[in-house]
Amino acid sequence: MERGLVTLIGMSIAYVASLLGMLFAWWAWRKRKPPQPKGGPR
Amino acid sequence: MIHFTALDWFWTGAFLLLMVGGAFFFYRLARRSESDFFLAGRGLPWWLPASSVFSTHTATDTPMWVTGTVYAHGLRGLWYTFFAAWTAVASFVSARIFRRSLAYTQAEWQTLRFGGLGSELLRGWLAGWQVFMNMFILGWVGMAMGKVCNLAFGWPLWVGLVLPTVITAFYTLAAGFWGVVMGDFLQGIVAVFAIVLVSMVGVFAAGGPTEVTTALVEMGEGWRLDPLAFTGWFTGDFPAVWWLTMLIIAVVGGFGMGTSIDWYVEAQRIQSAKTVRDGSYGLWAGGAITLVRNSFWAAAILAFFVLVPHIPNAAEYELGWFRLGFELLPAGLVGVFFAAILAIHLSTISSHLNLGALYFTRDLFQRYLKPEADERTLVWVGRIATFVLLIGSFFYGLMMEEITQWLIFALWLMMAGIWLPNILQVVWWRFNAWGYLSSWIANLGISWLVVWVLPSFGVLPELPEYVQFWLLMGLGAVVFVPATLLTKPEPIEHLVAYFVMTRPLGWWGPVRREAVRRGLLDEEAKPVAGERRPLIRRTWTPEQADAWSREDWIAIVLSPLVFGVGMIGLAKLLLLQPSGFTLTAAAVVIGLVVYWVIDPKLRAVSTDYEAKQAQYLERLERRLHWEYGDALGTTARTER
Numbered sequence: 001m002e003r004g005l006v007t008l009i010g011m012s013i014a015y016v017a018s019l020l021g022m023l024f025a026w027w028a029w030r031k032r033k034p035p036q037p038k039g040g041p042r
Numbered sequence: 043m044i045h046f047t048a049l050d051w052f053w054t055g056a057f058l059l060l061m062v063g064g065a066f067f068f069y070r071l072a073r074r075s076e077s078d079f080f081l082a083g084r085g086l087p088w089w090l091p092a093s094s095v096f097s098t099h100t101a102t103d104t105p106m107w108v109t110g111t112v113y114a115h116g117l118r119g120l121w122y123t124f125f126a127a128w129t130a131v132a133s134f135v136s137a138r139i140f141r142r143s144l145a146y147t148q149a150e151w152q153t154l155r156f157g158g159l160g161s162e163l164l165r166g167w168l169a170g171w172q173v174f175m176n177m178f179i180l181g182w183v184g185m186a187m188g189k190v191c192n193l194a195f196g197w198p199l200w201v202g203l204v205l206p207t208v209i210t211a212f213y214t215l216a217a218g219f220w221g222v223v224m225g226d227f228l229q230g231i232v233a234v235f236a237i238v239l240v241s242m243v244g245v246f247a248a249g250g251p252t253e254v255t256t257a258l259v260e261m262g263e264g265w266r267l268d269p270l271a272f273t274g275w276f277t278g279d280f281p282a283v284w285w286l287t288m289l290i291i292a293v294v295g296g297f298g299m300g301t302s303i304d305w306y307v308e309a310q311r312i313q314s315a316k317t318v319r320d321g322s323y324g325l326w327a328g329g330a331i332t333l334v335r336n337s338f339w340a341a342a343i344l345a346f347f348v349l350v351p352h353i354p355n356a357a358e359y360e361l362g363w364f365r366l367g368f369e370l371l372p373a374g375l376v377g378v379f380f381a382a383i384l385a386i387h388l389s390t391i392s393s394h395l396n397l398g399a400l401y402f403t404r405d406l407f408q409r410y411l412k413p414e415a416d417e418r419t420l421v422w423v424g425r426i427a428t429f430v431l432l433i434g435s436f437f438y439g440l441m442m443e444e445i446t447q448w449l450i451f452a453l454w455l456m457m458a459g460i461w462l463p464n465i466l467q468v469v470w471w472r473f474n475a476w477g478y479l480s481s482w483i484a485n486l487g488i489s490w491l492v493v494w495v496l497p498s499f500g501v502l503p504e505l506p507e508y509v510q511f512w513l514l515m516g517l518g519a520v521v522f523v524p525a526t527l528l529t530k531p532e533p534i535e536h537l538v539a540y541f542v543m544t545r546p547l548g549w550w551g552p553v554r555r556e557a558v559r560r561g562l563l564d565e566e567a568k569p570v571a572g573e574r575r576p577l578i579r580r581t582w583t584p585e586q587a588d589a590w591s592r593e594d595w596i597a598i599v600l601s602p603l604v605f606g607v608g609m610i611g612l613a614k615l616l617l618l619q620p621s622g623f624t625l626t627a628a629a630v631v632i633g634l635v636v637y638w639v640i641d642p643k644l645r646a647v648s649t650d651y652e653a654k655q656a657q658y659l660e661r662l663e664r665r666l667h668w669e670y671g672d673a674l675g676t677t678a679r680t681e682r
Binding site: 012013014015017018019020021022023024025026027028029032033 | 163167
């Protein structure tokens with residue numbers, strides 16, 4: 001199989017795992033969100 | 043297939059019993075707490091993390107890979123393995139910063155360095171990535187063992203994949219990181235013994251060191267002894283630009299976190315060290331032993347080339363070092379050699395089982411699902427996660443062998459696209475969570491375009507890998523730089539807390555000034571008139587030691603030089619080449635200079651930091667439980 005296509009499939013699999021972890025974090029954040037401090041110096 | 047005598051089986055069994063039993067012995071310590079199960083209680087002297095760094099990165103497929111590059115390229119092939127030199131710089135930069143953060147994982151560090159929703163998304167992202175990645179590596183390394191057992195005994199692939207991994211899981215489940223690190227120590231000793239023995243047996247089978255070099259010259263292959271035998275600046279299979287790119291990736295990458303896929307494993311070892319100094323030396327020594335190992339292999343493979351020259355098939359010559367061991371050692375020692383192969387396999391498998399379980403337990407289960415879980419529950423979740431990773435890796439290894447090949451290349455690209463953001467997040471205060479997250483996400487699309495889509499449509503030619511690296515880095519910057527500058531900086535309270543705790547290197551001026559304004563840090567002391575700073579300072583106050591100084595830069599610059607000169611010098615020394623003596627001696631002397639310059643400072647940093655560690659740990663746990671209040675500790679002068 002062509003190397004480029006192979007890369008696309010391989011990276012996509014890895015990214016699905018990361019995306020699931022991120023969605024989980026977002027779900028927990030919505031539930032437990034702490035108070036927001038002010039922004040920093042520009 | 044090889045012939046195994048009863049004596050060989052005896053030695054294999056004896057060593058296996060020693061390695062597994064030695065690791066299992068520590069199961070009582072592991073069950074005490076999450077910190078014990080995943081960080082061995084944060085109390086290890088430097089030589090245990092060092093042996094663990096070396097053992098983990100000596101996997102079953104490592105001899106094949108190093109053999110392949112040296113057989114194809116001669117001594118210049120050693121530079122492909124020089125990526126390990128990131129540890130030379132990281133030991134004195136990112137290891138120190140990471141150890142001071144006290145984060146269990148790189149994912150947890152993201153929430154200390156960055157704040158708000160962005161940091162949590164990053165933590166989830168990296169945790170998902172690492173759980174998957176460790177399962178992938180387990181399947182990949184397990185399959186390599188399956189192939190070795192198939193070569194040696196004719197066993198079906200699944201037997202070599204499943205059997206040794208199950209043995210490893212036995213002590214990893216019971217003894218957690220205590221078992222991993224103690225097992226790694228024992229396995230490291232067995233592995234070093236076998237690597238030195240087989241390599242020297244190989245060299246003498248080819249007539250001895252001098253005969254190997256003479257034969258290479260007579261064969262018209264003398265260039266194989268030249269580590270800088272470039273094929274041109276931009277042309278051929280070893281262009282100078284590729285070599286320079288590799289050096290930059292490794293050495294400059296040491297300033298960042300995650301610039302090498304190995305970082306995530308080393309981060310756990312850095313954090314298990316009892317002091318900042320032990321964490322630094324553990325990483326440095328582990329990287330150094332790894333490069334010494336490569337030098338022994340290189341000498342042996344040049345000898346193998348003399349014995350069996352010009353094998354056209356890579357799959358065949360990659361087995362060269364295994365062939366030296368199995369074909370040249372006498373009965374009995376073949377069993378010891380096989381035990382060493384098991385040792386390098388066990389150490390890698392156990393590390394990735396425990397690391398994957400750590401990301402699941404600490405970053406997903408405890409942080410997002412059940413922050414109030416007690417220590418006993420966390421240890422059991424760690425064990426269950428270990429078991430699930432084990433089963434997953436079997437499926438991965440057996441059913442997705444082709445995808446494994448794909449991912450190895452994909453991983454390289456992945457590291458290219460986020461290499462610079464990995465450095466920026468350490469050295470630049472203004473880089474924020476959205477910049478870092480955007481670099482990860484953009485990297486996927488950009489990689490597709492550069493490597494597949496655009497070449498398919500004839501817009502771009504097939505590019506050399508070094509061009510791909512720089513192109514991916516540049517295109518990534520087009521995304522993450524605007525993403526950073528168009529979004530707000532991290533909250534200043536958060537940055538100040540992180541700065542005071544970890545004292546990062548780089549551009550942190552506004553944050554430092556704010557910390558001083560809040561009374562959390564002292565102003566930098568101005569030199570008293572008439573008082574001269576010594577060229578190399580040997581006594582340090584805590585304030586002086588926390589600031590980055592010329593002593594740090596001397597260590598940072600000289601340390602990769604020690605690694606490079608030492609690696610090439612030792613390989614040449616083993617072949618009794620005159621330059622080998624000079625280079626090896628130079629590496630030792632420069633190494634001693636680095637130690638003399640940096641050790642007093644590391645001692646001072648450690649002593650001062652360890653006095654505050656309990657307070658920082660308490661704060662870390664409060665934040666893990668979503669208790670913020672004054673958890674950042676930036677509203678009062680509490681640090682000194």
